[in-house]
Structures are given as structure tokens and as C-alpha cells.
Amino acid sequence: MKNLLRILFRIFLFFGCAWIGNRFLHQDIDFYNKNLILFNVQAASQAVTAHDLITMENESRSANGLAPLKVDENIMKCAQDTADKMAYYHMNGHIGDVRNRISSFGYNNYYECWATENWWLGRADSTLDEIRQSWGDQPHMIPAENPLYCHIGAGIAEADDGTVYFVLQAAYPAFKAGCDYVKPEVAEIHGLKRVTSGESGVFNGSDLIYKVITTTPDPDGKTWHTVKQGQALWHIANAYGTTIDDLASWNHISTDTLLHLGQKLLIPGKGSAPTSPPIALPTMKADGTFRYTVKQGETIWGIAKMWNIDIDRLLSTNGLNQESVINIGWNLWIPVTPTITSLPSSTLSPTATGIPNLAKTETPPDDKKDIITQTASEKEDKSKWLKAGSILLGFLGMMIFCIYKLTRK
Numbered sequence: 001m002k003n004l005l006r007i008l009f010r011i012f013l014f015f016g017c018a019w020i021g022n023r024f025l026h027q028d029i030d031f032y033n034k035n036l037i038l039f040n041v042q043a044a045s046q047a048v049t050a051h052d053l054i055t056m057e058n059e060s061r062s063a064n065g066l067a068p069l070k071v072d073e074n075i076m077k078c079a080q081d082t083a084d085k086m087a088y089y090h091m092n093g094h095i096g097d098v099r100n101r102i103s104s105f106g107y108n109n110y111y112e113c114w115a116t117e118n119w120w121l122g123r124a125d126s127t128l129d130e131i132r133q134s135w136g137d138q139p140h141m142i143p144a145e146n147p148l149y150c151h152i153g154a155g156i157a158e159a160d161d162g163t164v165y166f167v168l169q170a171a172y173p174a175f176k177a178g179c180d181y182v183k184p185e186v187a188e189i190h191g192l193k194r195v196t197s198g199e200s201g202v203f204n205g206s207d208l209i210y211k212v213i214t215t216t217p218d219p220d221g222k223t224w225h226t227v228k229q230g231q232a233l234w235h236i237a238n239a240y241g242t243t244i245d246d247l248a249s250w251n252h253i254s255t256d257t258l259l260h261l262g263q264k265l266l267i268p269g270k271g272s273a274p275t276s277p278p279i280a281l282p283t284m285k286a287d288g289t290f291r292y293t294v295k296q297g298e299t300i301w302g303i304a305k306m307w308n309i310d311i312d313r314l315l316s317t318n319g320l321n322q323e324s325v326i327n328i329g330w331n332l333w334i335p336v337t338p339t340i341t342s343l344p345s346s347t348l349s350p351t352a353t354g355i356p357n358l359a360k361t362e363t364p365p366d367d368k369k370d371i372i373t374q375t376a377s378e379k380e381d382k383s384k385w386l387k388a389g390s391i392l393l394g395f396l397g398m399m400i401f402c403i404y405k406l407t408r409k
Contacts, residue, residue, distance in 0.1 A: 075153025
């Protein structure tokens, strides 16, 4: 009897551990997938980013047999501040005193450090190879060849004339061995003083508003303006002698739209009307239903607005809820019946429309609704079975364990 109970007890432990492990692994996978979906990064206005500069420098150190430099948030702030200043004042040389400037941003707990700085004046379409070649001489190779350096940061800023400043800084703490910041209590014992900035506050490039420099029409007769730092619709409209309403209408945006750096705007031509936005219908399947493929940066609310459909209807049609996060490449069912109106000519007034009339359907497609209902029912049944199974296993386990203990007495 005792041997039988021992066997049953071991079987219960085996299956119980297997079931718990399976549930844990599935929850872990779902957790990471949700986070990966959220990490959508917006593209920078320049082809080369600050982190590209850092990666390039660490690749050079690796080729020289040195450990990579660690990104330091204080050096990152200092490098970006330096780039902002150089771009604003159209500088053609280093600002100077890079050691104290980096420390004044909090590096090494504001105590002295050793540092070096590389900068390069390029364009928005400059390549990493161009920068690498420019920094290929010995003075610019210090952070890639000196084993004492520990930390790195970089910044990029565009001037109002379109030129771009690329700045890279590297440093290591002074008066100590290793890469850790000096502790304030240790610094006081040795009489070290903190570095203070001689300026009144930190230069904030994000507060700048660059002057709007008008451009000439391209070979097709269209005038395009690339948005610079701080520019809003009214700055651009005023410089080109047009109105905010016309500028917004020609670019199919609202008058309160926030512009982003590098955005290209079509300038209204005198005596002509805006063109209609391109029509992009979802793909119709063989059964007459429509699917739309999610693109980068899109949200379920934006897609519902795009197709003029109720958000709750779009969610229910695709088996989603308000907390669902969609991913790039998903094919969503669109509960509409598109009927395309005739396209407007280039002479239509700004109030004319060329957007398809998307009539709402009262219910999602029957076959899709069946699938959704069936899927939801299966999930509910599965959840009930899992709960019942866990309760039953726990009950049987307790019974076996109690009987086993009683028989041993």
C-alpha cells in the first residue's frame, strides 16, 4: 500500500510541475511579445544617428583589441548640447574646454575628467563612411586607440541652412584608476573640487526657432519646404506668402498639426488648387471581404479613422479589445463596402473630395463572425478546463499527501 501511494505521489508531482512549467513558459512568451510590439522607434531626420557614431567608434576599438566604450547619459547630454550650439552659431571649430564641459553635465559626479572630442560638418544625407574617413587621422583616433577611455556620447544637430553637425565625445574619470565615478566622500578627503559651468544654464537647442529660408520650384514646378528646428505652419506660411489654411489643405493635414524635423511640405501654387490625397483601398478577398495590412507607426484608432468606421466595430470584427496592441504586418478585416467616386481633376476647388465613400456595414461578415465567436468560445472553454484541472489536481494531491502521512504513522 505504501509503495502504491509513493508511486501515485511521484506521478502527481511530475504532472503538477509539468503543468505549472507549461503555464509559466506561455505567460513569459506573451509578456515579451507584448513588449517587443511596443518598441517602435521613430526614424531620425538624418541618415546617420548618434548611436551610429558610437557603434562606429566601438567597432574601431574592437579592431584595435580594446573593450567598447560605455554610453554615458551625461556625455550624451553634453555632446548634444555641443552640437546644438555649433549648429546655432554656424561654428567652424571646437567650442573648447571639453573636459570641464563634460564634467559640468554631471560626468564623474561633476569632478574632473580627461576627455576628447571629434566633430564633423556634413549634410542630412551624409554617410557613416564619409565621417569615418574624416576622422581617420591620428588626433581623431584617440578614443579608438587609447585604452584609458571608458565612456562615450554623441550628438547631431542641423543648422538653419541645412548643414549638419556631428559630434562625438569620449572621457574617463581623473584622479583614479578604473571607470567608476569618483565618490563625493573620497573626493572631499583628497580636496578635489567640483567643476562648475561658467554659463548661466544649459544651452537648449530644442527651444530654437530657425529662420524660414524659401526654396525655388523643382523641375516639375512644385515648391517643397523641409521643416527646420522650431518651425510651425504659420512661420512657413508667412515666409512663402500663403495662408495656414491653404498650406494645411495642400498637405492634407489640419491647421493644428505638430510638424516634425525634416518633414517636407508642398507650398501652395498661386492660382491652382491642391491635389487629392492618394486612394489606398484595402485588398478585397475572394469572398468579397476586405483586409488591410498594418504599417509601421499605425494604431487601431488611426486605421478606424482612415476608413471612417467605428472603432468598436473594427475591434470586434478582428477579435480585439481596447487594450490590444497591433503589430506591423497584421492583416485586419475592414468592415466596409467601398464605392469609389470619380477622381477630381487638378482644377477642383479645395472643398472637392476624391476620398472613397466607405459605407458602414451593420454587422461583420458572417463567416468572420462565426470564426470570432468560435475562437472566443474555444478560449473560454479552454480557460474553464484549465481552472477545473488545476483545482482537481490540487484536491487529489492533498488527498494523496494526507493518506501517505497517515499510513506512515
